[in-house]
Amino acid sequence: MVQIDIPAAFVASMLFIDLGRKTLKADSSTEERRKPAIYYRYLYRAVFFAGFVIAPAGIYLLAGWPGWEQIYWSRRFEEVMHTGWLNPLLPAGFVMAIVLAGYLGHVLGYRWLMAGKERLLRWTYIGVLVAVGIVVLCNYPSFLLVGTYDQYHNLNGQSRDEMASVWSNAYGFSAAWVGVMCYFVAGLAVAVWRIRRDSAEAAGK
Amino acid sequence: MLAIDVPVALLSGLALAEAGKNMLKSDNQNRHYFMRTTVLLFAVFFITPIPFYFFMGWPAWEVNFLWRWQDNLHDSPLRAAVSFAVFLLTAGPAYIGFEIGRRWLRQGRDLWVRIGYISMAVLIGVIVLATRKITFNIASTMDKYEAGQFYSFWSHPFFTGWLIVSVYFWGSLVLCYLWLRARDRRFVKAARSKK
Numbered sequence: 001m002v003q004i005d006i007p008a009a010f011v012a013s014m015l016f017i018d019l020g021r022k023t024l025k026a027d028s029s030t031e032e033r034r035k036p037a038i039y040y041r042y043l044y045r046a047v048f049f050a051g052f053v054i055a056p057a058g059i060y061l062l063a064g065w066p067g068w069e070q071i072y073w074s075r076r077f078e079e080v081m082h083t084g085w086l087n088p089l090l091p092a093g094f095v096m097a098i099v100l101a102g103y104l105g106h107v108l109g110y111r112w113l114m115a116g117k118e119r120l121l122r123w124t125y126i127g128v129l130v131a132v133g134i135v136v137l138c139n140y141p142s143f144l145l146v147g148t149y150d151q152y153h154n155l156n157g158q159s160r161d162e163m164a165s166v167w168s169n170a171y172g173f174s175a176a177w178v179g180v181m182c183y184f185v186a187g188l189a190v191a192v193w194r195i196r197r198d199s200a201e202a203a204g205k
Numbered sequence: 206m207l208a209i210d211v212p213v214a215l216l217s218g219l220a221l222a223e224a225g226k227n228m229l230k231s232d233n234q235n236r237h238y239f240m241r242t243t244v245l246l247f248a249v250f251f252i253t254p255i256p257f258y259f260f261m262g263w264p265a266w267e268v269n270f271l272w273r274w275q276d277n278l279h280d281s282p283l284r285a286a287v288s289f290a291v292f293l294l295t296a297g298p299a300y301i302g303f304e305i306g307r308r309w310l311r312q313g314r315d316l317w318v319r320i321g322y323i324s325m326a327v328l329i330g331v332i333v334l335a336t337r338k339i340t341f342n343i344a345s346t347m348d349k350y351e352a353g354q355f356y357s358f359w360s361h362p363f364f365t366g367w368l369i370v371s372v373y374f375w376g377s378l379v380l381c382y383l384w385l386r387a388r389d390r391r392f393v394k395a396a397r398s399k400k
Contacts, residue, residue, distance in 0.1 A: 036235060051296060056288075064280060080262055085365045085369070086362075091257050172280060176285065
């Protein structure tokens with residue numbers, strides 16, 4: 001979901017900083033440079049996660065089920081093919097926004113960690129998660145229905161009654177969504193595992 | 206077009222590796238991570254959105270009129286997965302190009318890197334020339350292509366969009382190359398002054 005994916009990249013970057021805070025602080029204090037190697041190592045992870053886990057998962061759902069993927073906020077996402085030069089910029093902008101959010105999450109998170117504002121870092125990403133949850137819930141029942149913008153908003157002779165439940169696997173949606181979630185969870189698990197492994201190795205030194 | 210996107214991504218990776226060649230030749234881990242991260246950021250922020258723009262707007266043209274299935278990605282888990290493949294086909298080669306360049310530079314084969322990206326530029330020219338009929342005649346879907354319903358590459362809105370994303374990509378590549386070159390020079394200066 002567009003409304004989740006962009007903040008998710010921001011939250012993931014901050015979460016990685018929070019999980020690796022001991023290693024980051026220890027390694028940063030041993031190097032004179034303003035941005036030590038570990039800064040770039042974590043930035044690499046944040047950008048990789050945003051660019052290779054969140055963005056492809058999001059763009060997959062946007063390509064297949066554009067209405068649901070942005071919980072029916074705009075018809076433009078459904079009309080990207082051969083409709084001028086502006087609408088196809090939306091999926092491209094979506095990818096860029098995810099990567100940018102991942103980058104900003106890292107930069108801000110690292111700065112706050114080095115300034116000793118660990119609580120601010122944690123409350124920020126928890127706050128963003130809560131805010132995203134509220135935004136999505138305010139759009140009930142959009143995230144439970146699969147169909148088009150016109151169907152959801154009862155426009156052009158179409159009706160919301162024609163929409164299918166997300167759990168009925170109509171239009172192959174449920175299978176695709178489960179696949180995407182498996183990919184996302186596996187990607188997150190690998191990223192967290194690597195950070196924890198690095199932290200354990202650093203502690204053992 | 207996908208046939209061009211892969212060499213363009215490889216060219217970018219090789220060129221950016223060359224821009225930071227002294228940093229990559231050194232054993233400074235900090236600079237290696239810096240270069241890797243910069244190239245990854247460049248790939249996902251400046252390269253990947255471009256093929257997506259064309260793939261979503263003019264899918265048949267973007268895949269060089271090779272297939273039909275990309276014309277309707279909606280409501281199909283398998284066909285929508287193509288978007289996944291397009292993503293990896295563009296970000297992946299940029300990073301691979303960089304890693305190849307890095308390895309060559311560390312082996313002292315600086316010239317190979319330059320030959321590598323010049324070859325990619327020539328290859329892009331050859332592909333455009335060989336496929337000029339389909340490159341400069343646009344049809345958004347395979348059905349329209351088969352029905353001969355083309356319009357000129359130079360017509361609005363296609364050309365307007367193409368111009369915007371081309372300036373965005375090539376402009377960013379030049380700026381990123383120059384920025385890395387400047388960082389590389391500063392790195393060499395700092396290393397000399399330490400000695």
